[in-house]
Amino acid sequence: MRIIKKVSEMKALCTEIKLKQSGTSKAPAKKSNSIGFVPTMGALHQGHISLIETVKLHSDFIVVSIFVNPLQFGVAEDLNAYPRNIEIDIELLKSIGIDALFIPDTEEIYPEGYNTYIELPNLSNVLCGKSRAGHFRGVCTIVCKLFNIVIPDIAVFGEKDAQQAIIIKKMVADLNLGVKIITIPTVREPDGLAMSSRNVYLSPQERKEATILYQSLQMAKNLITNGERDTRKIKAQMHALISSSQTAKIDYIEIVRKNTLVSLDTLDTLSSELLIAIAVWFGKTRLIDNITVSC
């Protein structure tokens, strides 16, 4: 596993791999030497391992990045506290077997005077984007930069960050980036809590109570399966259930059309998939979760 810190070195390596994909116009790309990419912020857990296992199924040269992206954190958010376990992460990635790990410094990614940003206003001003101003601007900017450096054929993201995955797919299509985006289901603890690097922040009581997130999503799904079509009633029941937890403070509970993230009052005329998404504070820790429902 090569460990690379410089943009120029990472881009040169990936360009070299890319040029091996097909030597001549008469030999169309056979998906050999395809580049698969998993961007992460480190503090790797089983969810990240699943992303990497998935990308290995679809590509030949595997690149993982670890970069805690300051641009996606708000001023009052947990940038400095965000868990960093780089040595443990490196050992884990070596044991999984990847080809290159990209761990640039902040100055390498955002040198002095950096001033270019990517925005998707419609998809970014709802759900987490409403609570975290500028968050998706930061996400899109770093992902676009990393895609331009790693030049992947395929990149894999987790469905736990559903809005992020939807926005990245849209950005890739809109900007003609030519990267295939694959998403994989949320990996959960045995009690249902979605795996997240931020779970380490939770106190024992908060950790115990955080299982209410997935329970509320399953309750919502059951209500819909049993015929409930009024999203206000569904959200009210979710609100009541989550509020029964002593430490939970709800940021949002939303039921939206999955492809547009537009909020829905009733589900009667719905043909596309639904996303039920929640964000809840447990003490100083903000957790998110979601499920997709067809109805």
Added chain:
Amino acid sequence: MRIIKKVSEMKALCTEIKLKQSGTSKAPAKKSNSIGFVPTMGALHQGHISLIETVKLHSDFIVVSIFVNPLQFGVAEDLNAYPRNIEIDIELLKSIGIDALFIPDTEEIYPEGYNTYIELPNLSNVLCGKSRAGHFRGVCTIVCKLFNIVIPDIAVFGEKDAQQAIIIKKMVADLNLGVKIITIPTVREPDGLAMSSRNVYLSPQERKEATILYQSLQMAKNLITNGERDTRKIKAQMHALISSSQTAKIDYIEIVRKNTLVSLDTLDTLSSELLIAIAVWFGKTRLIDNITVSC
């Protein structure tokens, strides 16, 4: 010359060329099969021809695009009136000899629901960006998209649009796009007027008076060469000269540091290059011009 209207076809062709650049890791790219690109809005004139002649000196496979980009026009601007001479442009490009002309429809570039934008706030809120809200957001977005479709090694822009060239260079660096940007000097009519597709809008009187633009820039340069360091005095003299024209209405006269576009009051401590930039209305036509001065 291939004429291509579809994004997928253009990207496939350029990807094929790109993969010919170097077949193996042991044969590093020799700049053979390099892709050179000139994005235009059509209504081609001698300025565009110079761009294409320049790109031909530096690359092997030459792509020109013609796309009147609605995203860079304000609601009250001249999108509908903008000159379109596609048949004449095609004949001209055939006679120059390029490899591919990309002429996508608006729907091909901005399909329904399009929602991704690139912004460089610091460089875009001055000079033309101050008068034309959203203009550089539109420019950056289309140039980034076209770069992702054409995958050029080199792209050439004119120094007449000085702010545009500076912003594009910055975007390319910030987003790690890996395209070499070359700029070439403004091509002028014999009487000094900078060539522009918009010059066709001018009435005979306006056309005659528009020569005052370049005259005012040369006057400013002479003042600096002769030791004037107070930019307010220089701008006041330019203002007086341009105002002597009956039809001219000044949008802006600015003297800025070329790399940052920051306005300067005095030139005493200056080490970097200066940009003297003006925008002036002649009737319904807004013209821009600029010169670079070292002092």
